[in-house]
Amino acid sequence: MSFIRTVLGDIPAVQAGITYAHEHLIIEESFPTLANPDFLLNDVDKVSAELTEVYAAGGRTMIDTMPANCGRNVLKLAEVSRRTGIQIVVPTGIHLEQYYPKSHWRYQYSEDLLTRLFIADVVDGIDQYDYNGPVVERTTHKAGMIKLATGDEPITPHQETIFRAVVNTHLETGVPILTHTNAGRHALAQAELFDKLGADLRHVVVSHVDRCQDVAYHRALLKTGVRVEFDSAFRWKKSEENGTFRLLELLLPDFSDQIMAGMDAARNTYWRSYGGSPGLTYLLTTFHDELDRRGLSEYWNRLMIDNPTALYSFSKVL
Template sequence: MQSTKIPFVRTVLGDISPAEMGLTYSHEHIVIEESYPTLQYPLFLLNDVDKISKELKSFYDAGGRTMVDTMPADCGRNVLKLAEVSRRTGVHIIAPTGIHLEKYYLPNHWRYSYTEEQLTRLFIADVMIGIDANDYNGPNVDRTTHKAGMIKLATGDEKITAHQEKIFRAVVNTHLETGVPVLTHSNFGKHAIDQVNIFEKLGAHLAHVVISHVDRYEDIGYNRALLETGVRVEYDSAFRWKEKENWTYKLLQALLPDFPDQITMGMDAAKSSYWLSYGGKPGLNFLLTTFKDDLQKMDLVQYYENIFFKNPAQLYSFS
């Protein structure tokens, strides 16, 4: 019998239909609270609700409607501030659960001691019940009504470790149990194909998996092989290629015609120095202005709807 389930997207303020997402940035850092990561990287601190709301209101006024936040459990996530920014600006925000790179956690963090089952239960609770107001950073858990609409994991430069494989299993367990879409961090695209191999082995639905930062891997053949697996990719370095050749543009020119339904984009603007409201540049509207003009110059503007509307709506719908 054919399923009668209606697709939905889970935002911090509640579930919406995929059509309501509108223009979507697929990988952002909207709030990064004071935390272990910001002690190491002070520019990561993004916790001023007024400044954040000013930037996102500008995004909304320029036609933007949804952003995917990508700071997962206990490394700067603040779901209460995400919800407040969404209420103030009208921007739909998808909040994450999951686990980031090891370097963003203390060496004795619970991520290492928790079992696969414990991690799975924690992630499922974020998706189905609500994210802890304390972000699992204290002895008490005070669940909010704000649920996660995406689950994240990360691998670094080194070969994928046994610990990371445990995170993969817990993430895919949650994905298969709840239908929540999966986003991954790759360091400059490294181990992206290895990630896909693990996802396939564990039975994940690759149409609801997106691997981020792969445009930093300066190889068209590698990116093509990755897309041929059926997974989705997220490019976010269009504004970062200063004096060097813009590999984001080079990859889009080579691959968009063959894979128009698998490529999404964001800014990954995790530093305050990228935000106009913090006195930085280019500002989060870059993809709505300069980048759109550049697509026109590259004769790729016909793919704008795929990149920012169609592909995110399919990717971030619960499967």
């Protein structure tokens, strides 16, 4: 039976329900928040209040995407899940270089060391200190997804090392893969590299690609077999066409099994519990209503349930 690995344990895949495919639920004080204070999302009471609203509106599963040693706090994620009933998937892996100091261990570790660290997060449990010190004390909370990221520049040799370690972990454990792109840049190159390395592209999702409005590029990307995640629907200015819904209208008829939605609400200014907007119920209210208005309601279950469930299910039994 396929399963999804959440912070509180494995669940049958059919239990996932409505799923936010790319979120940031806890970002602890860390190197990223030094440069971006509005990234700070570490108040368990406020996070729980927001996710309680999501649960009441019908949301059931959320994919946290802050990977190793850049603000991840697995103990707080577990507490939020217990309080709210939201099933949270926690990542391992490595984020963009800008979220780590230049002296970070990511640049020192070999492909083998990175692979072993990622596998341990998936199989044994995540370090309660998130690799911030010399002592490692693994919790019972395991990673259910592995993340990597590329930026504006072409994929670098260092990033290729991360790719290999991520795919090694994926092939060894069956853990699904999520990637970051900067507005869709190098998404096709990511998919081609994953294919070359032998990843199961049905369990790979490329994020943030709806910021790229080149429809031909999207079609080429989707034809590789990877899945894509759109999360910019609430970011378009009212004075401009909403590019996310435009892409959904053009792509869903041909690629309805490969597209999913999230919010990537990594700034506390997006959270109502922190005094911001639009709030994390956006996908279940405004986004849902706009799909109906555009005649796309038939795709709701695929976007929010079927596709993320298939993606985030483990591709093998551990």
